[in-house]
Amino acid sequence: MxxxxxxxxxxxxxxxxxxxxxxxxxxxxxxxxxxxxxxxxxxxxxxxxxxxxxxxxxxxxxxxxxxxxxxxxxxxxLASFEGSRPGRAYLTTAETATEGEIVESAVVAAPNRLAALLGVEPKTRVFLRRRLISRDGEPTEIVSVWVPLELSEGTDLTSAAPLPEGIRSHLESRKGVRFDHVVEQVTARMPTTAEAKQLGMPKGVPLLVVYGAVRDASGRPLTAVEVLLPADRHELEDAYPIG
CATH class of the missing domain: 1.10.10.10 (Winged helix-like DNA-binding domain superfamily/Winged helix DNA-binding domain)
Known part of the structure; x- marks a missing residue:
């Protein structure tokens, strides 16, 4: 091995x-x-x-x-049913509970795919909070949370310090929204040069990319999550009942 x-x-x-x-x-x-x-x-x-x-x-x-x-x-x-949802995990877990650093916190133009998940036009200005997560001192994944500007205002998402609560709890308490469900999509691609460098990835290894569209009970998009996982260090598992 x-x-x-x-x-x-x-x-x-x-x-x-x-x-x-x-x-x-x-x-x-x-x-x-x-x-x-x-x-x-x-x-x-x-x-x-x-x-x-x-x-x-x-x-x-x-x-x-x-x-x-x-x-x-x-x-x-079905032990893995709830615990194997990457998008959900990063929304509910306090940032202080994991090793990592904020590598970007800024207003940016939404890329096409993220714009679609947020229900806005491509290149719409949104807020991006990106963390490089580490385990045992080694970088293991990059987590990006994309939030409409009006939802990011008056929150601590712009802080360079890790949040002592999950992003879900923070936005629900500060903005009065209610997260209801996440629609996840999983794809694969080769990393960019910057991503490979941040994650310490060898050449030829792809990324597993998990996209999560977070919606309220009416289906209105609230935030979007993008999780980049080196394919040589992670595997995704799911479990579901057979009806």
Whole structure:
């Protein structure tokens, strides 16, 4: 196996803990090892452990209680159904919960595809907030959130500091909008020179690109998300019931 195909450490930790839960080593109702214990056993950093535990909680494998620790719930039905939605994850997770830096925060002309997702004319001026996400000190993805100008006004999206809450919570509290659903599209393309440099990608490796159109209950576009994932470090999984 080449080094490029090895999953990030947080993903490996998620898989290891899931296997232990499924095997019964961590039985439902039992207390999960502490962050320090997991760091020592798996020789990983605290941000890696925190990221893995957040994913397990979001997917329903574990729960946490203030002052009491984390408890095993067991294998949830369709565990990957909610946790495998990249667009949703980046909208609901606080920016301070992940490593990363703001690489762009500006008013820009909307590219054709993003304009279509936002329901505006191409080249319409919109606000762009772009983050370079890292895991274990290595860049792993680029997340861009595109917001109509009127929705970005009076918010902290222009700040160079990471938000202590998810973009969804921030916009809903500041602007009074209500996110209802996300329509995701997945495609692939080769990275630009700048993208390949930012992500440290070797030549010949494509990007998986996830586009998410965020809408309210009436179907009105509110924001759009673009997630760039190097194909040699990520895989997308889905699960759904058979009716």
């Amino acid at each position: 080449s080094l490029e195909s090895v999953p990030p450490k947080y993903a490996q930790l998620v898989q290891n803990l899931q296997r232990r839960i499924e095997s019964g080593q961590y039985a439902p109702g039992s207390t999960l090892p502490s962050e320090n214990e997991l760091m020592k056993e798996f020789a990983v950093s605290r941000p890696t452990v925190v990221a893995a535990l957040r994913i397990l909680k979001d997917q329903g494998w574990i729960d946490s209680q203030q002052g009491k620790g984390r408890f095993v719930l067991g294998r949830p039905a």
